[in-house]
Amino acid sequence: MEIFKEIASLKAFLKQFRQPGDSIGFVPTMGALHAGHLALVEASRKENTLTVCSIFVNPTQFNNPGDLAKYPNTLQHDVELLKKVGCDVLFCPTQTEMYPHQDHIRFDFGFLDKILEGEFRPGHFSGVGLVVSKLLNIVAPQRAYFGQKDFQQTMIVRKLVADLNLDVELKLVPIMREPDGLAMSSRNARLSADQRINALVFYKGLQKAKTLLLAGEEFENVKVEVKQFCESQPEIKLEYLALADSTNLSLIKSVTPQSILLIAGYAGEVRLIDNLMMNDEN
Template sequence: MLIFDNIIETQNFLKSQHGKSIGFVPTMGALHEGHRALVKKSIAENDLTAVSIFVNPTQFNNPDDLKKYPRTLEEDCKLLEEAGCDVVFAPSAEEMYPNLPQLKIDFGFLENIMEGEFRPGHFNGVGIVVSKLFNIIKPNRAYFGQKDIQQVAVINRLINDLSFDIKLVVCETIREKDGLAMSSRNRRLTEDVRPSAPKIFQSLVIGKKLLLEGNSPFIVKNKIEDFYNSNPEFKLEYYEIADFETLEPITEFDKKRKTALIVAAHLGGVRLIDNKVF
């Protein structure tokens, strides 16, 4: 496995791999089994697999969140080598941003709902860094996890609107045995709050059950708010019932339409997100 921290060296190596298909997994490090699953999927479908490890400062609207984000490069590289990864691109912020970008990317409707509403500027930062990474790696396929469902929608818009010749591959969320969606942020959960964390997923299971029983989305959201009120260790940020394709909130549930339940909540100072699609 080759490890690069320089854009030019990374590009030169990948250009030398004439005719080989490249799968790409962009990450911010603190890797877990969910990332390993993305890498394994890429290895199965491509000649070469590249993974980026870069904690992107431009997508954090909260400086404390950026400061606390776990950085475990040595451990990450060990996991990637064991998984069979071919190339790791782990640049510094100075390498990626010799000058702060002046470009702004507006993803329209997606900017004003859920993550966009509560994290202003977040998707602009995501769009710029992913565009830069796509241009550096030039992959044939890019692999993202469904846990970040709104980010997936943003990347899909980016690929389509900017005509990137890349296939977006979305992989299922990998969970702990107790149902908690695997996330780099889970490392920050303390022992006293970690046992409560699976209630995030439980709230999605409850929401699905209530919808299938004939309750309206309005009633379901009220019941879920009651659920979180009865578990005061959580601070609910949002719980949305949306059309899977557009992520627009729905007011009437239709079993024939693919629906997404999407949640963000804080637990012990750690922001957790999850979703369930059915």
Template sequence: MHHVNTVSALRQHLSTARLNGHSIGFVPTMGALHQGHLNLVERAKTECDIVVCSIFVNPTQFNNPDDLARYPRTLDEDSALLETVGTDVIFSPSVTEMYPEPATLRFDFGNLETVMEGASRPGHFNGVGLVVSKLFHMVQPDRAYFGQKDLQQVAVIRRLVRDLSFPLELIRCDTVREADGLAMSSRNRLLSAEERTQAPMLFDALTLAKNMLLDEYTPEQAQAAVRDYIAHQPAFTLDYIEVVNTDSLQPIIELQAPGQTALCLAAQLGKVRLIDNIVF
């Protein structure tokens, strides 16, 4: 496993791989890795000759400085985990390596960034677009792997790939959950012991809404049921619960074709903001 922290070293190493005809898979992360990240690497290993994983806590996608400061940074632990699943290259650049000058470019993802996370975190997806564009240019992968838990991020990056004609295949992988249903997330380690026991209620709320929709309740009725459920859990503050089309992320009034209906929610639990979704 090669560990590099400069763009020049990354490009030099990958140029040799390309000369040898090797395909490159890419898993971008912000570190604090868990099994969900490792599953992305394992999937990439089955489909690509070389797998690159980046570890970079991107400051441009945080609109809350406290959130950026709290985000866990565990590079040594992450590196050890990545070695266990056969990662070929770790790229862990510094902020100055990624942003030699302050970024001034602005992306507009249209309706994709005016709902849910975009509405709650202004500027977030501009930061995502910036860093992912830079990483795609640096790595030049054949395939890039992202988890479904960040469904809106996947939709934004899909738009980025299409509009900027990045020559790669974007692959969305299923959310990985703990035994109690909690979606694996780097933020979970910020939860207190008590909050960790409460956190799976978000998946319970999504499951409630999914079952109601399958029983032909309307999206409005399913959303109301989730709001009522969360209102009876005083530890939580619900940000949103939405029933949307999986690709456009726009609200829907009836079930879509299989795989095209998504239930998405976000809630604050203590100092930690959690998101989750179900696609069906």
């Protein structure tokens, strides 16, 4: 696996993979890799000549400086994991390499960055839009791979790609879960043993909401019931439970074939998100 820390050297290396018939697959991450990230790399390897993974903890998408400071850094372990799954190239730039001068660019994604994560993390998606724009420009892949767990982020990137006429195909890979159902997340490493057990209530809350909705319960009543269900566990605080149209993320009140349930909350000081497609068999 080739490892690059500088934009110029990465671009120079990738030139040899710009030939007719070649394709580059790209997996952007912030490190602290787990099986969910590796599934993205494996999906890319099946469809492309070359797979590039980036590891960069992007400061502009953290609205909470404390959250940024506590974000796990496991670069050496990440390198070993990427080698094992056959990743071809790792790009792990410094903050100075990605932001050589003060950034003044801001993105506005309309209602998409004002709801759900956008409501509770103001400025977050502007930072996501900026770093993804930079990375897609640097790597110039034919395909980019994102995990379903960050569903709203993927919708933001989809709008970014459409509005800027970027020539890249976005691929959404299903959520990877622990055996008990907890969505895999780099943040899970910060949970205590008890918090790790209690955090499973978010996935169970999604399943409960799905069952109630399919039984004909009104969504407003479902929200109340799921909030009580989740917060019955120690150190759990629910921020939101939402029902949305998965094609455009507009919030809805009744189930459709394209509905998705999204949830977010805290286990102690660790903020977690999850989602569940209403047509998912799980």
